Amino acid sequence: MVSHSPGSRLRRTLLASLVTASVAVPVSGAARAAAVPAPVPAASAASAPLPAMTPAALDQRYTVGRAAIRAAERTATRNGDRWRASMLHAMTDPTRNFLFFDGRDGGRTAEVFGELSGAGRIAVVIPGADTNLDKYGLLRGGSMRLLQMLGNRSAVIAWLGYRTPGTVSLEAMAPDRAEEAAPKLRAFMRELRTAKPAARISLLCHSYGSVVCARAASGLDVADIVLYGSAGTTVDNAAALHTRATVWATRSTGDWIAGVPHTRLHLPFATIGLGTDPVDPEFGARVFAAGDGGHSDYLSAGSLSLRNIARIVSGQAPL
Structure with a gap:
Protein backbone atom coordinates (compact mmCIF):
# COMPACT_ATOMS: atom_id res chain seq x y z
CA MET A 1 0.00 0.00 0.00
CA VAL A 2 1.31 3.44 -0.93
CA SER A 3 1.60 5.88 1.97
CA HIS A 4 0.09 9.31 1.42
CA SER A 5 1.84 11.34 4.12
CA PRO A 6 1.33 15.11 4.44
CA GLY A 7 4.75 15.61 2.88
CA SER A 8 3.82 13.42 -0.06
CA ARG A 9 0.55 15.29 -0.57
CA LEU A 10 2.39 18.61 -0.45
CA ARG A 11 4.89 17.41 -3.07
CA ARG A 12 2.02 16.33 -5.31
CA THR A 13 0.33 19.71 -4.86
CA LEU A 14 3.52 21.56 -5.76
CA LEU A 15 3.97 19.26 -8.74
CA ALA A 16 0.45 20.15 -9.84
CA SER A 17 1.38 23.82 -9.70
CA LEU A 18 4.32 23.14 -12.00
CA VAL A 19 2.07 21.25 -14.40
CA THR A 20 -0.30 24.18 -14.43
CA ALA A 21 2.53 26.65 -14.99
CA SER A 22 3.81 24.70 -17.97
CA VAL A 23 0.55 25.12 -19.88
CA ALA A 24 -0.73 28.47 -18.63
CA VAL A 25 -0.39 31.88 -20.19
CA PRO A 26 2.09 34.29 -18.57
CA VAL A 27 0.82 35.77 -15.35
CA SER A 28 1.83 39.26 -16.50
CA GLY A 29 -1.36 39.42 -18.60
CA ALA A 30 -3.54 38.81 -15.55
CA ALA A 31 -1.66 41.40 -13.52
CA ARG A 32 -2.02 43.98 -16.28
CA ALA A 33 -5.76 43.45 -16.59
CA ALA A 34 -6.31 44.14 -12.91
CA ALA A 35 -4.14 47.26 -13.04
CA VAL A 36 -6.05 49.07 -15.80
CA PRO A 37 -8.00 51.95 -14.20
CA ALA A 38 -11.74 52.33 -14.75
CA PRO A 39 -14.45 54.60 -13.32
CA VAL A 40 -16.75 53.60 -10.49
CA PRO A 41 -20.11 52.59 -12.01
CA ALA A 42 -23.14 54.70 -11.16
CA ALA A 43 -24.74 53.42 -7.96
CA SER A 44 -28.05 52.71 -9.72
CA ALA A 45 -26.32 50.65 -12.40
CA ALA A 46 -24.15 48.71 -9.97
CA SER A 47 -26.83 47.68 -7.49
CA ALA A 48 -30.14 47.64 -9.37
CA ALA A 67 -22.92 53.77 -21.08
CA ALA A 68 -20.74 52.24 -18.34
CA ILE A 69 -18.59 50.54 -20.96
CA ARG A 70 -18.14 53.80 -22.90
CA ALA A 71 -17.05 55.55 -19.70
CA ALA A 72 -14.48 52.81 -19.06
CA GLU A 73 -13.30 53.07 -22.67
CA ARG A 74 -12.68 56.81 -22.26
CA THR A 75 -10.69 56.19 -19.08
CA ALA A 76 -8.58 53.48 -20.74
CA THR A 77 -7.91 55.77 -23.71
CA ARG A 78 -6.80 58.65 -21.46
CA ASN A 79 -4.41 56.31 -19.66
CA GLY A 80 -2.92 54.93 -22.88
CA ASP A 81 -4.28 51.39 -22.39
CA ARG A 82 -4.92 50.79 -26.07
CA TRP A 83 -5.68 47.07 -25.82
CA ARG A 84 -8.33 47.60 -23.12
CA ALA A 85 -9.77 50.58 -24.98
CA SER A 86 -10.07 48.48 -28.14
CA MET A 87 -11.79 45.63 -26.27
CA LEU A 88 -14.21 48.05 -24.64
CA HIS A 89 -14.99 49.78 -27.92
CA ALA A 90 -16.01 46.43 -29.41
CA MET A 91 -18.31 45.88 -26.42
CA THR A 92 -20.21 49.09 -27.20
CA ASP A 93 -21.54 47.57 -30.42
CA PRO A 94 -25.32 48.11 -30.27
CA THR A 95 -25.93 44.43 -31.02
CA ARG A 96 -24.22 43.42 -27.76
CA ASN A 97 -26.13 43.43 -24.49
CA PHE A 98 -24.83 43.65 -20.91
CA LEU A 99 -26.86 43.34 -17.72
CA PHE A 100 -24.11 45.00 -15.70
CA PHE A 101 -20.57 46.26 -16.20
CA ASP A 102 -17.71 47.33 -13.94
CA GLY A 103 -14.31 47.80 -15.57
CA ARG A 104 -12.29 47.90 -12.35
CA ASP A 105 -9.91 45.21 -11.10
CA GLY A 106 -9.92 43.10 -14.25
CA GLY A 107 -13.61 43.63 -14.97
CA ARG A 108 -17.04 42.37 -13.92
CA THR A 109 -19.83 41.91 -16.42
CA ALA A 110 -22.73 39.75 -17.55
CA GLU A 111 -23.29 39.61 -21.31
CA VAL A 112 -26.53 38.23 -22.74
CA PHE A 113 -26.61 36.19 -25.93
CA GLY A 114 -30.03 35.62 -27.44
CA GLU A 115 -33.42 37.12 -26.60
CA LEU A 116 -33.67 36.89 -22.83
CA SER A 117 -37.22 38.22 -22.73
CA GLY A 118 -38.66 35.24 -24.63
CA ALA A 119 -36.22 32.54 -23.53
CA GLY A 120 -37.59 29.30 -22.13
CA ARG A 121 -34.09 27.89 -21.63
CA ILE A 122 -31.27 29.90 -20.05
CA ALA A 123 -27.67 28.81 -19.53
CA VAL A 124 -25.46 30.85 -17.18
CA VAL A 125 -21.76 30.26 -17.90
CA ILE A 126 -19.31 30.73 -15.01
CA PRO A 127 -15.69 31.00 -16.22
CA GLY A 128 -12.55 29.87 -14.48
CA ALA A 129 -9.11 31.27 -13.69
CA ASP A 130 -7.47 34.07 -15.66
CA THR A 131 -10.72 35.30 -17.19
CA ASN A 132 -10.91 39.08 -17.39
CA LEU A 133 -11.76 41.83 -19.87
CA ASP A 134 -8.42 41.45 -21.66
CA LYS A 135 -9.01 37.71 -22.11
CA TYR A 136 -12.74 37.79 -22.65
CA GLY A 137 -12.81 36.25 -26.12
CA LEU A 138 -12.86 32.61 -24.97
CA LEU A 139 -15.87 33.15 -22.70
CA ARG A 140 -17.72 35.14 -25.36
CA GLY A 141 -16.97 32.71 -28.17
CA GLY A 142 -18.04 29.67 -26.18
CA SER A 143 -21.26 31.35 -25.12
CA MET A 144 -22.10 32.24 -28.72
CA ARG A 145 -21.46 28.70 -29.93
CA LEU A 146 -23.62 27.28 -27.14
CA LEU A 147 -26.47 29.59 -28.13
CA SER A 154 -32.88 30.13 -25.64
CA ALA A 155 -30.45 32.56 -24.05
CA VAL A 156 -26.92 32.31 -22.68
CA ILE A 157 -25.49 34.63 -20.03
CA ALA A 158 -21.72 34.89 -19.67
CA GLU A 179 -16.06 32.40 -1.27
CA GLU A 180 -15.96 36.06 -2.35
CA ALA A 181 -17.88 35.29 -5.55
CA ALA A 182 -20.58 32.97 -4.20
CA PRO A 183 -22.88 35.58 -2.61
CA LYS A 184 -22.81 37.61 -5.84
CA LEU A 185 -23.63 34.60 -8.00
CA ARG A 186 -26.35 33.46 -5.60
CA ALA A 187 -27.98 36.90 -5.67
CA PHE A 188 -27.80 37.07 -9.46
CA MET A 189 -29.34 33.62 -9.92
CA ARG A 190 -32.16 34.38 -7.50
CA GLU A 191 -32.95 37.63 -9.29
CA LEU A 192 -32.89 35.77 -12.61
CA ARG A 193 -35.32 33.17 -11.28
CA THR A 194 -37.64 35.89 -9.97
CA ALA A 195 -37.58 37.64 -13.34
CA LYS A 196 -37.96 34.38 -15.33
CA PRO A 197 -40.03 32.09 -13.08
CA ALA A 198 -41.00 29.61 -15.84
CA ALA A 199 -37.63 29.27 -17.56
CA ARG A 200 -35.42 26.18 -17.40
CA ILE A 201 -32.15 27.57 -16.00
CA SER A 202 -28.83 25.69 -16.01
CA LEU A 203 -25.57 26.69 -14.34
CA LEU A 204 -22.46 25.81 -16.39
CA CYS A 205 -19.23 25.89 -14.39
CA HIS A 206 -15.81 25.67 -16.03
CA SER A 207 -12.57 24.96 -14.17
CA TYR A 208 -12.31 27.22 -11.08
CA GLY A 209 -15.86 28.33 -11.88
CA SER A 210 -16.97 24.96 -10.50
CA VAL A 211 -15.69 26.04 -7.08
CA VAL A 212 -17.74 29.23 -7.35
CA CYS A 213 -20.84 27.25 -8.31
CA ALA A 214 -20.30 24.79 -5.47
CA ARG A 215 -20.09 27.56 -2.88
CA ALA A 216 -23.24 29.19 -4.28
CA ALA A 217 -25.26 26.04 -5.00
CA SER A 218 -27.24 25.61 -1.80
CA GLY A 219 -30.87 26.55 -2.34
CA LEU A 220 -30.53 27.74 -5.93
CA ASP A 221 -33.60 27.07 -8.07
CA VAL A 222 -31.87 25.69 -11.16
CA ALA A 223 -32.43 22.53 -13.17
CA ASP A 224 -28.77 21.58 -13.70
CA ILE A 225 -25.31 22.30 -12.36
CA VAL A 226 -22.71 21.22 -14.92
CA LEU A 227 -19.07 20.94 -13.78
CA TYR A 228 -16.54 20.66 -16.60
CA GLY A 229 -12.76 20.76 -16.56
CA SER A 230 -12.88 20.93 -12.77
CA ALA A 231 -10.05 20.34 -10.31
CA GLY A 232 -12.61 19.91 -7.53
CA THR A 233 -15.33 21.78 -5.68
CA THR A 234 -14.04 21.70 -2.04
CA VAL A 235 -16.80 19.23 -1.09
CA ASP A 236 -16.57 15.45 -0.88
CA ASN A 237 -19.65 14.62 -2.92
CA ALA A 238 -22.58 16.05 -4.85
CA ALA A 239 -24.91 15.64 -1.87
CA ALA A 240 -22.80 18.15 0.05
CA LEU A 241 -23.80 20.83 -2.46
CA HIS A 242 -27.29 20.81 -0.89
CA THR A 243 -29.06 21.35 -4.18
CA ARG A 244 -32.10 19.87 -5.85
CA ALA A 245 -30.47 20.42 -9.24
CA THR A 246 -29.11 17.51 -11.23
CA VAL A 247 -25.32 17.65 -10.85
CA TRP A 248 -23.36 16.71 -13.98
CA ALA A 249 -19.60 16.38 -14.46
CA THR A 250 -17.22 15.79 -17.33
CA ARG A 251 -13.57 16.05 -18.30
CA SER A 252 -12.09 15.62 -21.75
CA THR A 253 -9.25 13.18 -22.26
CA GLY A 254 -6.90 15.95 -23.37
CA ASP A 255 -7.46 18.18 -20.34
CA TRP A 256 -4.27 18.76 -18.32
CA ILE A 257 -6.31 19.37 -15.17
CA ALA A 258 -6.62 15.60 -14.74
CA GLY A 259 -3.05 15.75 -13.40
CA VAL A 260 -3.94 18.06 -10.51
CA PRO A 261 -4.11 16.02 -7.26
CA HIS A 262 -7.70 15.81 -6.03
CA THR A 263 -7.04 16.30 -2.35
CA ARG A 264 -7.10 19.00 0.32
CA LEU A 265 -4.04 19.77 2.39
CA HIS A 266 -4.50 21.80 5.59
CA LEU A 267 -1.43 23.95 6.22
CA PRO A 268 -0.88 26.42 9.08
CA PHE A 269 -1.42 29.38 6.76
CA ALA A 270 -3.94 28.01 4.25
CA THR A 271 -5.86 25.04 2.93
CA ILE A 272 -4.56 24.01 -0.47
CA GLY A 273 -6.42 21.76 -2.92
CA LEU A 274 -10.02 21.47 -4.08
CA GLY A 275 -10.94 17.97 -2.96
CA THR A 276 -12.73 15.09 -4.67
CA ASP A 277 -12.63 14.84 -8.45
CA PRO A 278 -16.18 15.55 -9.71
CA VAL A 279 -15.89 12.81 -12.35
CA ASP A 280 -14.96 10.23 -9.69
CA PRO A 281 -17.89 7.83 -9.13
CA GLU A 282 -17.58 8.49 -5.38
CA PHE A 283 -18.51 12.13 -5.97
CA GLY A 284 -21.94 11.08 -7.21
CA ALA A 285 -22.43 13.38 -10.20
CA ARG A 286 -23.87 12.18 -13.48
CA VAL A 287 -20.77 11.82 -15.63
CA PHE A 288 -21.03 12.37 -19.39
CA ALA A 289 -18.60 12.17 -22.32
CA ALA A 290 -16.62 15.24 -23.44
CA GLY A 291 -14.35 13.91 -26.18
CA ASP A 292 -10.62 14.51 -26.48
CA GLY A 293 -10.29 18.29 -26.37
CA GLY A 294 -8.11 20.37 -24.10
CA ARG A 311 -28.47 18.70 -24.66
CA ILE A 312 -28.38 18.97 -20.87
CA VAL A 313 -29.45 22.62 -20.98
CA SER A 314 -32.30 21.56 -23.27
CA GLY A 315 -33.42 18.86 -20.82
CA GLN A 316 -32.19 15.96 -22.95
CA ALA A 317 -29.88 13.11 -22.02
CA PRO A 318 -26.27 13.56 -23.17
CA LEU A 319 -24.88 11.35 -25.93
Missing part, protein backbone atom coordinates in the same frame (compact mmCIF):
# COMPACT_ATOMS: atom_id res chain seq x y z
CA PRO A 49 -31.90 44.27 -9.40
CA LEU A 50 -32.60 42.54 -12.68
CA PRO A 51 -35.59 44.14 -14.40
CA ALA A 52 -38.81 42.52 -15.50
CA MET A 53 -37.85 40.60 -18.61
CA THR A 54 -39.80 42.69 -21.09
CA PRO A 55 -38.00 43.90 -24.23
CA ALA A 56 -38.43 47.54 -23.14
CA ALA A 57 -37.03 46.96 -19.63
CA LEU A 58 -34.11 44.97 -20.96
CA ASP A 59 -33.30 47.59 -23.59
CA GLN A 60 -33.13 50.20 -20.85
CA ARG A 61 -30.83 47.97 -18.79
CA TYR A 62 -28.60 47.31 -21.81
CA THR A 63 -28.38 51.06 -22.48
CA VAL A 64 -27.11 51.63 -18.94
CA GLY A 65 -24.53 48.87 -19.37
CA ARG A 66 -23.35 50.32 -22.68
CA GLN A 148 -26.22 28.37 -31.72
CA MET A 149 -26.55 24.79 -30.51
CA LEU A 150 -29.53 25.61 -28.29
CA GLY A 151 -31.55 27.32 -31.01
CA ASN A 152 -34.79 29.27 -30.65
CA ARG A 153 -36.26 30.43 -27.33
CA TRP A 159 -21.31 35.82 -16.00
CA LEU A 160 -17.92 37.33 -15.22
CA GLY A 161 -19.04 38.54 -11.83
CA TYR A 162 -15.99 37.85 -9.71
CA ARG A 163 -12.25 38.43 -9.40
CA THR A 164 -10.82 35.28 -10.91
CA PRO A 165 -7.54 33.84 -9.61
CA GLY A 166 -4.47 33.55 -11.78
CA THR A 167 -3.96 30.10 -13.26
CA VAL A 168 -0.40 30.04 -11.91
CA SER A 169 -1.20 30.81 -8.29
CA LEU A 170 -2.01 29.16 -4.99
CA GLU A 171 -5.32 31.06 -5.15
CA ALA A 172 -6.39 28.77 -7.99
CA MET A 173 -6.02 25.81 -5.59
CA ALA A 174 -7.89 27.44 -2.69
CA PRO A 175 -11.53 28.46 -2.20
CA ASP A 176 -11.01 32.09 -1.15
CA ARG A 177 -11.90 33.74 -4.46
CA ALA A 178 -14.92 31.44 -4.76
CA HIS A 295 -8.90 22.43 -21.02
CA SER A 296 -10.25 25.39 -22.99
CA ASP A 297 -12.12 23.37 -25.64
CA TYR A 298 -15.36 22.36 -23.90
CA LEU A 299 -17.45 24.88 -25.84
CA SER A 300 -15.47 24.58 -29.08
CA ALA A 301 -17.37 24.24 -32.35
CA GLY A 302 -18.18 20.65 -33.27
CA SER A 303 -16.99 19.20 -29.96
CA LEU A 304 -18.79 16.37 -28.23
CA SER A 305 -18.70 18.34 -25.00
CA LEU A 306 -20.54 21.29 -26.58
CA ARG A 307 -23.22 18.99 -28.00
CA ASN A 308 -23.73 17.25 -24.70
CA ILE A 309 -23.81 20.44 -22.64
CA ALA A 310 -26.40 21.86 -25.05
Whole structure:
Protein backbone atom coordinates (compact mmCIF):
# COMPACT_ATOMS: atom_id res chain seq x y z
CA MET A 1 0.00 0.00 0.00
CA VAL A 2 1.31 3.44 -0.93
CA SER A 3 1.60 5.88 1.97
CA HIS A 4 0.09 9.31 1.42
CA SER A 5 1.84 11.34 4.12
CA PRO A 6 1.33 15.11 4.44
CA GLY A 7 4.75 15.61 2.88
CA SER A 8 3.82 13.42 -0.06
CA ARG A 9 0.55 15.29 -0.57
CA LEU A 10 2.39 18.61 -0.45
CA ARG A 11 4.89 17.41 -3.07
CA ARG A 12 2.02 16.33 -5.31
CA THR A 13 0.33 19.71 -4.86
CA LEU A 14 3.52 21.56 -5.76
CA LEU A 15 3.97 19.26 -8.74
CA ALA A 16 0.45 20.15 -9.84
CA SER A 17 1.38 23.82 -9.70
CA LEU A 18 4.32 23.14 -12.00
CA VAL A 19 2.07 21.25 -14.40
CA THR A 20 -0.30 24.18 -14.43
CA ALA A 21 2.53 26.65 -14.99
CA SER A 22 3.81 24.70 -17.97
CA VAL A 23 0.55 25.12 -19.88
CA ALA A 24 -0.73 28.47 -18.63
CA VAL A 25 -0.39 31.88 -20.19
CA PRO A 26 2.09 34.29 -18.57
CA VAL A 27 0.82 35.77 -15.35
CA SER A 28 1.83 39.26 -16.50
CA GLY A 29 -1.36 39.42 -18.60
CA ALA A 30 -3.54 38.81 -15.55
CA ALA A 31 -1.66 41.40 -13.52
CA ARG A 32 -2.02 43.98 -16.28
CA ALA A 33 -5.76 43.45 -16.59
CA ALA A 34 -6.31 44.14 -12.91
CA ALA A 35 -4.14 47.26 -13.04
CA VAL A 36 -6.05 49.07 -15.80
CA PRO A 37 -8.00 51.95 -14.20
CA ALA A 38 -11.74 52.33 -14.75
CA PRO A 39 -14.45 54.60 -13.32
CA VAL A 40 -16.75 53.60 -10.49
CA PRO A 41 -20.11 52.59 -12.01
CA ALA A 42 -23.14 54.70 -11.16
CA ALA A 43 -24.74 53.42 -7.96
CA SER A 44 -28.05 52.71 -9.72
CA ALA A 45 -26.32 50.65 -12.40
CA ALA A 46 -24.15 48.71 -9.97
CA SER A 47 -26.83 47.68 -7.49
CA ALA A 48 -30.14 47.64 -9.37
CA PRO A 49 -31.90 44.27 -9.40
CA LEU A 50 -32.60 42.54 -12.68
CA PRO A 51 -35.59 44.14 -14.40
CA ALA A 52 -38.81 42.52 -15.50
CA MET A 53 -37.85 40.60 -18.61
CA THR A 54 -39.80 42.69 -21.09
CA PRO A 55 -38.00 43.90 -24.23
CA ALA A 56 -38.43 47.54 -23.14
CA ALA A 57 -37.03 46.96 -19.63
CA LEU A 58 -34.11 44.97 -20.96
CA ASP A 59 -33.30 47.59 -23.59
CA GLN A 60 -33.13 50.20 -20.85
CA ARG A 61 -30.83 47.97 -18.79
CA TYR A 62 -28.60 47.31 -21.81
CA THR A 63 -28.38 51.06 -22.48
CA VAL A 64 -27.11 51.63 -18.94
CA GLY A 65 -24.53 48.87 -19.37
CA ARG A 66 -23.35 50.32 -22.68
CA ALA A 67 -22.92 53.77 -21.08
CA ALA A 68 -20.74 52.24 -18.34
CA ILE A 69 -18.59 50.54 -20.96
CA ARG A 70 -18.14 53.80 -22.90
CA ALA A 71 -17.05 55.55 -19.70
CA ALA A 72 -14.48 52.81 -19.06
CA GLU A 73 -13.30 53.07 -22.67
CA ARG A 74 -12.68 56.81 -22.26
CA THR A 75 -10.69 56.19 -19.08
CA ALA A 76 -8.58 53.48 -20.74
CA THR A 77 -7.91 55.77 -23.71
CA ARG A 78 -6.80 58.65 -21.46
CA ASN A 79 -4.41 56.31 -19.66
CA GLY A 80 -2.92 54.93 -22.88
CA ASP A 81 -4.28 51.39 -22.39
CA ARG A 82 -4.92 50.79 -26.07
CA TRP A 83 -5.68 47.07 -25.82
CA ARG A 84 -8.33 47.60 -23.12
CA ALA A 85 -9.77 50.58 -24.98
CA SER A 86 -10.07 48.48 -28.14
CA MET A 87 -11.79 45.63 -26.27
CA LEU A 88 -14.21 48.05 -24.64
CA HIS A 89 -14.99 49.78 -27.92
CA ALA A 90 -16.01 46.43 -29.41
CA MET A 91 -18.31 45.88 -26.42
CA THR A 92 -20.21 49.09 -27.20
CA ASP A 93 -21.54 47.57 -30.42
CA PRO A 94 -25.32 48.11 -30.27
CA THR A 95 -25.93 44.43 -31.02
CA ARG A 96 -24.22 43.42 -27.76
CA ASN A 97 -26.13 43.43 -24.49
CA PHE A 98 -24.83 43.65 -20.91
CA LEU A 99 -26.86 43.34 -17.72
CA PHE A 100 -24.11 45.00 -15.70
CA PHE A 101 -20.57 46.26 -16.20
CA ASP A 102 -17.71 47.33 -13.94
CA GLY A 103 -14.31 47.80 -15.57
CA ARG A 104 -12.29 47.90 -12.35
CA ASP A 105 -9.91 45.21 -11.10
CA GLY A 106 -9.92 43.10 -14.25
CA GLY A 107 -13.61 43.63 -14.97
CA ARG A 108 -17.04 42.37 -13.92
CA THR A 109 -19.83 41.91 -16.42
CA ALA A 110 -22.73 39.75 -17.55
CA GLU A 111 -23.29 39.61 -21.31
CA VAL A 112 -26.53 38.23 -22.74
CA PHE A 113 -26.61 36.19 -25.93
CA GLY A 114 -30.03 35.62 -27.44
CA GLU A 115 -33.42 37.12 -26.60
CA LEU A 116 -33.67 36.89 -22.83
CA SER A 117 -37.22 38.22 -22.73
CA GLY A 118 -38.66 35.24 -24.63
CA ALA A 119 -36.22 32.54 -23.53
CA GLY A 120 -37.59 29.30 -22.13
CA ARG A 121 -34.09 27.89 -21.63
CA ILE A 122 -31.27 29.90 -20.05
CA ALA A 123 -27.67 28.81 -19.53
CA VAL A 124 -25.46 30.85 -17.18
CA VAL A 125 -21.76 30.26 -17.90
CA ILE A 126 -19.31 30.73 -15.01
CA PRO A 127 -15.69 31.00 -16.22
CA GLY A 128 -12.55 29.87 -14.48
CA ALA A 129 -9.11 31.27 -13.69
CA ASP A 130 -7.47 34.07 -15.66
CA THR A 131 -10.72 35.30 -17.19
CA ASN A 132 -10.91 39.08 -17.39
CA LEU A 133 -11.76 41.83 -19.87
CA ASP A 134 -8.42 41.45 -21.66
CA LYS A 135 -9.01 37.71 -22.11
CA TYR A 136 -12.74 37.79 -22.65
CA GLY A 137 -12.81 36.25 -26.12
CA LEU A 138 -12.86 32.61 -24.97
CA LEU A 139 -15.87 33.15 -22.70
CA ARG A 140 -17.72 35.14 -25.36
CA GLY A 141 -16.97 32.71 -28.17
CA GLY A 142 -18.04 29.67 -26.18
CA SER A 143 -21.26 31.35 -25.12
CA MET A 144 -22.10 32.24 -28.72
CA ARG A 145 -21.46 28.70 -29.93
CA LEU A 146 -23.62 27.28 -27.14
CA LEU A 147 -26.47 29.59 -28.13
CA GLN A 148 -26.22 28.37 -31.72
CA MET A 149 -26.55 24.79 -30.51
CA LEU A 150 -29.53 25.61 -28.29
CA GLY A 151 -31.55 27.32 -31.01
CA ASN A 152 -34.79 29.27 -30.65
CA ARG A 153 -36.26 30.43 -27.33
CA SER A 154 -32.88 30.13 -25.64
CA ALA A 155 -30.45 32.56 -24.05
CA VAL A 156 -26.92 32.31 -22.68
CA ILE A 157 -25.49 34.63 -20.03
CA ALA A 158 -21.72 34.89 -19.67
CA TRP A 159 -21.31 35.82 -16.00
CA LEU A 160 -17.92 37.33 -15.22
CA GLY A 161 -19.04 38.54 -11.83
CA TYR A 162 -15.99 37.85 -9.71
CA ARG A 163 -12.25 38.43 -9.40
CA THR A 164 -10.82 35.28 -10.91
CA PRO A 165 -7.54 33.84 -9.61
CA GLY A 166 -4.47 33.55 -11.78
CA THR A 167 -3.96 30.10 -13.26
CA VAL A 168 -0.40 30.04 -11.91
CA SER A 169 -1.20 30.81 -8.29
CA LEU A 170 -2.01 29.16 -4.99
CA GLU A 171 -5.32 31.06 -5.15
CA ALA A 172 -6.39 28.77 -7.99
CA MET A 173 -6.02 25.81 -5.59
CA ALA A 174 -7.89 27.44 -2.69
CA PRO A 175 -11.53 28.46 -2.20
CA ASP A 176 -11.01 32.09 -1.15
CA ARG A 177 -11.90 33.74 -4.46
CA ALA A 178 -14.92 31.44 -4.76
CA GLU A 179 -16.06 32.40 -1.27
CA GLU A 180 -15.96 36.06 -2.35
CA ALA A 181 -17.88 35.29 -5.55
CA ALA A 182 -20.58 32.97 -4.20
CA PRO A 183 -22.88 35.58 -2.61
CA LYS A 184 -22.81 37.61 -5.84
CA LEU A 185 -23.63 34.60 -8.00
CA ARG A 186 -26.35 33.46 -5.60
CA ALA A 187 -27.98 36.90 -5.67
CA PHE A 188 -27.80 37.07 -9.46
CA MET A 189 -29.34 33.62 -9.92
CA ARG A 190 -32.16 34.38 -7.50
CA GLU A 191 -32.95 37.63 -9.29
CA LEU A 192 -32.89 35.77 -12.61
CA ARG A 193 -35.32 33.17 -11.28
CA THR A 194 -37.64 35.89 -9.97
CA ALA A 195 -37.58 37.64 -13.34
CA LYS A 196 -37.96 34.38 -15.33
CA PRO A 197 -40.03 32.09 -13.08
CA ALA A 198 -41.00 29.61 -15.84
CA ALA A 199 -37.63 29.27 -17.56
CA ARG A 200 -35.42 26.18 -17.40
CA ILE A 201 -32.15 27.57 -16.00
CA SER A 202 -28.83 25.69 -16.01
CA LEU A 203 -25.57 26.69 -14.34
CA LEU A 204 -22.46 25.81 -16.39
CA CYS A 205 -19.23 25.89 -14.39
CA HIS A 206 -15.81 25.67 -16.03
CA SER A 207 -12.57 24.96 -14.17
CA TYR A 208 -12.31 27.22 -11.08
CA GLY A 209 -15.86 28.33 -11.88
CA SER A 210 -16.97 24.96 -10.50
CA VAL A 211 -15.69 26.04 -7.08
CA VAL A 212 -17.74 29.23 -7.35
CA CYS A 213 -20.84 27.25 -8.31
CA ALA A 214 -20.30 24.79 -5.47
CA ARG A 215 -20.09 27.56 -2.88
CA ALA A 216 -23.24 29.19 -4.28
CA ALA A 217 -25.26 26.04 -5.00
CA SER A 218 -27.24 25.61 -1.80
CA GLY A 219 -30.87 26.55 -2.34
CA LEU A 220 -30.53 27.74 -5.93
CA ASP A 221 -33.60 27.07 -8.07
CA VAL A 222 -31.87 25.69 -11.16
CA ALA A 223 -32.43 22.53 -13.17
CA ASP A 224 -28.77 21.58 -13.70
CA ILE A 225 -25.31 22.30 -12.36
CA VAL A 226 -22.71 21.22 -14.92
CA LEU A 227 -19.07 20.94 -13.78
CA TYR A 228 -16.54 20.66 -16.60
CA GLY A 229 -12.76 20.76 -16.56
CA SER A 230 -12.88 20.93 -12.77
CA ALA A 231 -10.05 20.34 -10.31
CA GLY A 232 -12.61 19.91 -7.53
CA THR A 233 -15.33 21.78 -5.68
CA THR A 234 -14.04 21.70 -2.04
CA VAL A 235 -16.80 19.23 -1.09
CA ASP A 236 -16.57 15.45 -0.88
CA ASN A 237 -19.65 14.62 -2.92
CA ALA A 238 -22.58 16.05 -4.85
CA ALA A 239 -24.91 15.64 -1.87
CA ALA A 240 -22.80 18.15 0.05
CA LEU A 241 -23.80 20.83 -2.46
CA HIS A 242 -27.29 20.81 -0.89
CA THR A 243 -29.06 21.35 -4.18
CA ARG A 244 -32.10 19.87 -5.85
CA ALA A 245 -30.47 20.42 -9.24
CA THR A 246 -29.11 17.51 -11.23
CA VAL A 247 -25.32 17.65 -10.85
CA TRP A 248 -23.36 16.71 -13.98
CA ALA A 249 -19.60 16.38 -14.46
CA THR A 250 -17.22 15.79 -17.33
CA ARG A 251 -13.57 16.05 -18.30
CA SER A 252 -12.09 15.62 -21.75
CA THR A 253 -9.25 13.18 -22.26
CA GLY A 254 -6.90 15.95 -23.37
CA ASP A 255 -7.46 18.18 -20.34
CA TRP A 256 -4.27 18.76 -18.32
CA ILE A 257 -6.31 19.37 -15.17
CA ALA A 258 -6.62 15.60 -14.74
CA GLY A 259 -3.05 15.75 -13.40
CA VAL A 260 -3.94 18.06 -10.51
CA PRO A 261 -4.11 16.02 -7.26
CA HIS A 262 -7.70 15.81 -6.03
CA THR A 263 -7.04 16.30 -2.35
CA ARG A 264 -7.10 19.00 0.32
CA LEU A 265 -4.04 19.77 2.39
CA HIS A 266 -4.50 21.80 5.59
CA LEU A 267 -1.43 23.95 6.22
CA PRO A 268 -0.88 26.42 9.08
CA PHE A 269 -1.42 29.38 6.76
CA ALA A 270 -3.94 28.01 4.25
CA THR A 271 -5.86 25.04 2.93
CA ILE A 272 -4.56 24.01 -0.47
CA GLY A 273 -6.42 21.76 -2.92
CA LEU A 274 -10.02 21.47 -4.08
CA GLY A 275 -10.94 17.97 -2.96
CA THR A 276 -12.73 15.09 -4.67
CA ASP A 277 -12.63 14.84 -8.45
CA PRO A 278 -16.18 15.55 -9.71
CA VAL A 279 -15.89 12.81 -12.35
CA ASP A 280 -14.96 10.23 -9.69
CA PRO A 281 -17.89 7.83 -9.13
CA GLU A 282 -17.58 8.49 -5.38
CA PHE A 283 -18.51 12.13 -5.97
CA GLY A 284 -21.94 11.08 -7.21
CA ALA A 285 -22.43 13.38 -10.20
CA ARG A 286 -23.87 12.18 -13.48
CA VAL A 287 -20.77 11.82 -15.63
CA PHE A 288 -21.03 12.37 -19.39
CA ALA A 289 -18.60 12.17 -22.32
CA ALA A 290 -16.62 15.24 -23.44
CA GLY A 291 -14.35 13.91 -26.18
CA ASP A 292 -10.62 14.51 -26.48
CA GLY A 293 -10.29 18.29 -26.37
CA GLY A 294 -8.11 20.37 -24.10
CA HIS A 295 -8.90 22.43 -21.02
CA SER A 296 -10.25 25.39 -22.99
CA ASP A 297 -12.12 23.37 -25.64
CA TYR A 298 -15.36 22.36 -23.90
CA LEU A 299 -17.45 24.88 -25.84
CA SER A 300 -15.47 24.58 -29.08
CA ALA A 301 -17.37 24.24 -32.35
CA GLY A 302 -18.18 20.65 -33.27
CA SER A 303 -16.99 19.20 -29.96
CA LEU A 304 -18.79 16.37 -28.23
CA SER A 305 -18.70 18.34 -25.00
CA LEU A 306 -20.54 21.29 -26.58
CA ARG A 307 -23.22 18.99 -28.00
CA ASN A 308 -23.73 17.25 -24.70
CA ILE A 309 -23.81 20.44 -22.64
CA ALA A 310 -26.40 21.86 -25.05
CA ARG A 311 -28.47 18.70 -24.66
CA ILE A 312 -28.38 18.97 -20.87
CA VAL A 313 -29.45 22.62 -20.98
CA SER A 314 -32.30 21.56 -23.27
CA GLY A 315 -33.42 18.86 -20.82
CA GLN A 316 -32.19 15.96 -22.95
CA ALA A 317 -29.88 13.11 -22.02
CA PRO A 318 -26.27 13.56 -23.17
CA LEU A 319 -24.88 11.35 -25.93
